[in-house]
Amino acid sequence: MSTGRSRESVTSVIKAYDIRGVVGEEIDADFIREVGASFARLLRMEGETAVAVGHDMRASSPELASAFADGVTAQGLNVVMLGLTSTDELYYASGRRDCAGAMFTASHNPAKYNGIKLCRAGARPVGQDSGLQLIIDDLVAGELPEYDGAPGVVSRKDVLADYGSYLRELVDLREIRPLKVAVDAANGMAGLTVPEVFKDLPLEVEPLYFELDGTFPNHEANPLEPKNLVDLQEFVCRTGADIGLAFDGDADRCFVVDENGDPVSPSAICALVAERYLEEHPGATVIHNLITSKVVPELVAEHGGKAVRTRVGHSFIKAEMARTGAVFGGEHSAHYYFSEFFNADSGMLAALHVLAALGSQEGTLSELMAGYHRYEASGELNSTVADQADRTEAVIAAFDSRTETLDRVDGVTVELKGTPAWFNIRPSNTEPLLRLNVEAPTQEEVEELANEILQIIRA
Template sequence: MDLSCFKAYDLRGRVPDQLNPTLAEKIGRAYVAITGAKKVIVGYDIRLSSPEITEALSSGLMAAGADVYDIGLCGTEQVYFATSHYGMDGGIMVTASHNPKDHNGMKMVGPESRPISSDNGLNDIRDRVLEPFANAPEQGRYETLEVMSAYVDHLLGYIDAGSLKPMTIVCNAGNGGAGLVIDELEQHLPFEFVKVHHQPDGHFPNGVPNPILPENRTATADAVIEHGAAMGIAWDGDYDRCFFFDENGRFIEGYYVVGLLADQFLRKTGGGKVIHDPRLTWNTLDLVKAAGGKAIESKTGHAFIKQRMRDEDAVYGGEMSAHHYFRDFAYCDSGMIPWLLIAERLCQSGQTLSSLIDARIEAYPASGEINRTINDPPKVIAAIEAKYSVGAKSVSFVDGLSVEFDNWRFNLRMSNTEPVVRLNVESRADKALMEAKTEELLQEMDRLNKN
């Protein structure tokens, strides 16, 4: 049996050769065998193959003796929410997020929506799939569970509704599932929503919902300008990531969103800890300190950030890849809470989104993540370390290589999934220095790659 759909953090593969109902049924049985779960939340995204795979998965869960609570078509974060909110033993979301439309996958959690990844059960589930199964003495029950109203109530709890003012917001669901939540939230908010690619459609008539791809940003940016909107928001297919555009239609790098959200959240909580990734840090450190919080660095990746947030009891965690985590959301990532907080900030401050962001870009200009295909990544990173650690203020290995000088710093790390090295460079209020050092590092990487 082809088990190549099992990845480091979740399952993803082509339908039907890498993931199909037969395998999904066995995965359901294996999940119960390994976790011992008795009550499991199941939800699925808008992909055409999702209902059939979910049905097979549910059959396997029930055959192994677990009760299935089907929350239907939803986003990944609703599975996280329902699992923790209703005190379930676990949850499984059938989704391939922003992968091509002929793919599907699963994201799994245990009690309190703790992630199940390769180092804490996912590999065991994969190995168990290959062994024979006997039906449980008592089959599990199946019931549907309506979670949208409790979920929307929870989302609205993050903002002060009284401080909101009417404004126009462009929202682009990319024909994924986010539009369904916007339609529910709309009834409680004074905003006018301009809805782009709004209807859920697993055929993806406007391309796969992945706003990180520059070609997928135009529709949102154009609508912001056309309608004079205060901001634009775009989501990936299962809407656990959200992306922002200012009132000029400019796409905002995720790094600056992390700082803005940390600042807004700490203003509400009056301090607390914030977890961030090591790729770009200075802007976040500056804003968190000014807001009376404490910034803590964690290795990149949702399983690492969520665990570190639990360990530190952090109120918020952010990655520049547009994943934002909240303590009161079972330490999970949400694509809905961030835009509500930023909309609230615009209403309270009377400032435009561009003015809030421009000051931060000026203070800490950054290269954005640059990917290079490298034949021997460890060799190249070791050579860069040897050269640049001379005279450096600090060298850190929390995630890849981070080297810091007085006025600039960089992070260089290997991809977990491909022979790619990812570079991020930032400076203190010196765009020309940042650009020069970025170019210098890229040339050095190219030279080392050829040797």
């Protein structure tokens, strides 16, 4: 590392939670090698000795993972190359081997992107305040102190079978009734992990887009966008499946579709899984981010648990899980976190919990989930604005007389007087966008409130 990079070019790629950019334009092998060296130096100073490295099915992933390994070993740390993995499989390796980890993926982003999700030993998160800022500073400075010890060594290990066994031990599905499960892997890593995790279980899997293909030839691997669920919705109805599961590109998020092809809210899934944990751990703490439905803290309280609200983002959720000793955490984006999975997120483990709940009773999924649906939501509505702060304050002023409570934990959340309705406005960290989420008792109220706020934001 010799020539420093501009801070603007580095911070455009190293974001609040991870590293992500366009391959060949924003990131390349040299950039990633420098990141690996900087990360390894940080780890070495903290006494860590090894890094597990996994990658997804994108064409650029093997080369970038190799360059990262070169940077790590040059700083004296060993590397365990896992090969093709899902992100939660990488977290499993980090947790079980008690070593740091690096997952090469751009998750749900289009094929031209790639990036890294970093963690410390035990799958502990690395965010802006816990390591990424130091890496930024190193890359801008362009110099690292020379390491005069022996270089690290590279070994290879396949942990897929062990990962599958571990998840099946956490959620025992052997005694559930047989279920037909439609799975859309979106040509992502679930095409590799689902067959391993679901094997020898009373599940008849109907596979859709299981071929690993980082060009995503069928649809984007982002099930948060409704258009990317359409194929699974039709597939569930066509195959007569009891449930549909949709994974994103690196398979750390799982979305659920019922037997009628209707999407199930991630907040409802969060409430269901929280209820299961509270049955096993009475009085336990459950984390939820501030965009999840009110149904989550309501049901947690009704079942004797303690609900703790936090910011959006995996590094915040994981830190809060560790701080509070929470058994489970959930986000509106279908990230689900588990204490017994090193406080890390796993779409696969969430799927197993839903399958266990469905298969342990005779009703349909839509009947099962009806009790977890109390409110309607807008989903995330984005607006391009020139001045995020100005537009946010304009909304606050307009709703001043109708505001019951207001907080600035993450953007601005406003609860309205005389109704359970609320909304949150958050600025994007990387784009000139304001993100609006609205929840209210009826869809009509959601639309009316959202339209009123959007008129102010977009004025």
